Amino acid sequence: MRVLYTLLLLVLLTVPAGATEIKRVVSPGGIEAWLVEDHKNPIITVDVTFLGGGGLDPSGKEGRARLVAGTLDEGAGDLDSSAFQKALEDNAIKLSFSARTDSFSGSLSTLTNVSDEAFRLMRLALTQARFDAEPLSRMRSQIQASIRNRWRRPNSIASRTWWRAAFPDHPYGRPRDGSIESVGRVEAEDLRAFTKAVFARDRIYVSVVGDITAQRLAKVLDEVFGGLPKTAAGDPTSDRALASASELMVVKQPVPQSVVIFGHEGIRRDDPDWYAATVLMEIMAGGFGSRLTREIREKRGLTYGVYAYLLPLKHSSLIMGGVSTQNARVAESIRLVREVWRDFAETGPTDEEVADAKTYINGSFPIRFTNSSGIAGFLTAVQRHKLGIDYIDRRAGLIDGVSTQDLKRVARRLFKADRLSFVVVGDPEGLTPTREAPASGG
């Protein structure tokens, strides 16, 4: 009876993002963007993403991409730092950049009446950044301060230690924002080398949402991005398997609660089993009633938050998770993570869990279309993963199409309790490490 009921819901809930119509716009100069036109508010939002990020930082200069992100809006073209910032703030133009491991993004949000100026400033930042000594030194100090600020926090130590152990001689094993020393070594010429290696038209994804027509956007695309070189240097980084599995590492810290990070191999975004894995992760860790939360939080009160997620990076795919529990009981939380993992792999999900997870995944899909940056981020992800402009209409079918048989098979493939490596930061009781934690510094 219950299964029938939820199946019925499924059908009703597969209406996707309603009025959201995605247009593919190609400029005369050949630059492509995806556009959701919406003239309700006089706001234009642009997301531009390039492939290539902190993973390209040279050894010893970790944090370079992050520093680029901090300094692009600190002076470009004829405008020095203070003139550039004043032009942004006096027009209430929001322009910011961010670096991830495998990508680098710019985000622009502007009122329509000053959008010409906004596009001009974005173009200058991307093509004529100055990297003057004063702002560079100021940004360096700010990033070093934020590193100092986090360096000795349990979550930061746990994360650095886990990644260092998993990728001892790969960029993924280095702290993404760099260390105080490595950031101190980054000079203006290094920042220029990054923009040369990454800001090119053969690796750009542009998404635009809001108060702009396709005709105007086509012109704007050439204005803003037409000056970028056609191609850039390739990514010399190689794919890498995890170097560390089945380990338990402890970093002693004088805090009342142990912070735990765990993980093992995951699944690539282009793997045919991706959608099965998505449904499984919802059942495993999708909030209240999910397996991890039920066993560790709801039944036993061992934690405020336990989580797990798929992390398909360019050069390695992972499942990561975490939990935080008072020192005296953290061993129990770790034991339960392993048990839940093992049990799920062996028995797979129940029919009710599958029906509920599919309903949730498809039913909650339109929620991400309630603000411009959410829509723009989605458009960029679909472009990057080459899912097709009709993905928004196909996604529900992809989720629904996963069979119980698939799910049982993929659960066995995906969840390997014995492969999980744990890092614990705190003063845990009753845990015996299997190896020493690697130094998590520099």
Place this chain on the structure above:
Amino acid sequence: MKLGSAFLIALFTAAIGLPALPEAKVFEPETFTLANGMQVVLVTDTRAPVVNHMVWYRVGSADEPTGKSGIAHFLEHLMFKGTKTLKPGEFSKIVARNGGQENAFTSQDYTGYYQTVARDRLEVVMRIEADRMANLQIIEREVIAERDVVLEERRSRVDNRASARLAEQVDAITYFAYPYRVPIIGWPDEVSRLTRDDALDFYRTWYAPNNAVLVVAGDISADALRPLAEKYYGAIPARAVPKRPRPAEPPHLTARRISLADPQVGQPSLGRRYLAPGYVHGETRHAYPLQVLSEILGGGTTSRLYRKLVVEDRIAISAGAWYGADGIGPQLFGFYLTPSQERSMAEGEAALDAEIVKILADGVTADEVARAKKRMLAEAVFVRDSVTAPARILGQAIVNGRTIADVEAWPDRVAEVTVAEVNDAARAVLILEHSVTSQLLRKGG
């Protein structure tokens, strides 16, 4: 990370650097009141076929009985633990099964619950939200486990973090009598002794329809909403709700200083806060000028503090100001500063003090006021680009004693602010005897 933010609370709304949500004129909400006194507010937004459904209660941690700190927040957790007809956890299951996302929050002045769902699921969440307004039922076993969850939440948010431990102590000495001195999550010893009866007492005292506001934002009309609101919330009888126990804050006659040194701290930092009026507390005429003052002093990289202390003099790595006008009790106007590596905390504080002295002596310029207002008015447009922000802003304003007209008039009020009003407000608030200065320090080199 859904759970990391589930129950995410405005726990540290007064913490450094968290700006208040900006407000805008053109939400153009509709409103009506049910026969039992429950106000309903609607913001129609048809961008996506989605609605955001929120119920706000006029009760928060500042209304807790002495010795029961944390009960408002603990009750918020227990509201997910069942009713006469729903089993523990079933509430969340129903929301998820209908493709919805949910959350709840406890602040000093209010407690809120919300779900975001496809528009044709609104009735489902309305039915169960109304159900738990009237029919909460919790069993002892759930209470014990959830209390452990809250204690773990406290460890994650506060006990494990030096900066949060300091923030909690700063709040405790900022107010002599006013209950904002008590942490929302509660003192650990008191939380560990909270009981099922404590939670139910608090629930029965405060959770009544006439003490709640329903805010719905999204793809629905007032004609469609009204019958649903009447059917589910209108059916709950009104009850007498007591006056909120808010003592007056006695005069502050001396500046206070506090510091915390911890091996976890890598980067020392400084905070300074002054008691201030708000929209509904104290000299309310200063509320809008103080927002402009905060923008001039500390809003962004062209602000006075950033330009002078960070860019020109390089005394600080970061510096700024903040102000919140929304609460029903004494509000705060604050500053934060991170000294440069080469400069001491004392030098940083002296430089901040010099800027404060300058503003008091010379005031702000007409150009500064004009630029600040322009940026603030733009925010009133940006904030419309969301289904959730308008609902949050309106809900918070109304439960804290303001009206829809007040919120809609925000751009007008900001536009009217004059140089003289900003200077008056600065002189009324930036009085050292009314301040607390806090330092987060490195321990052991």
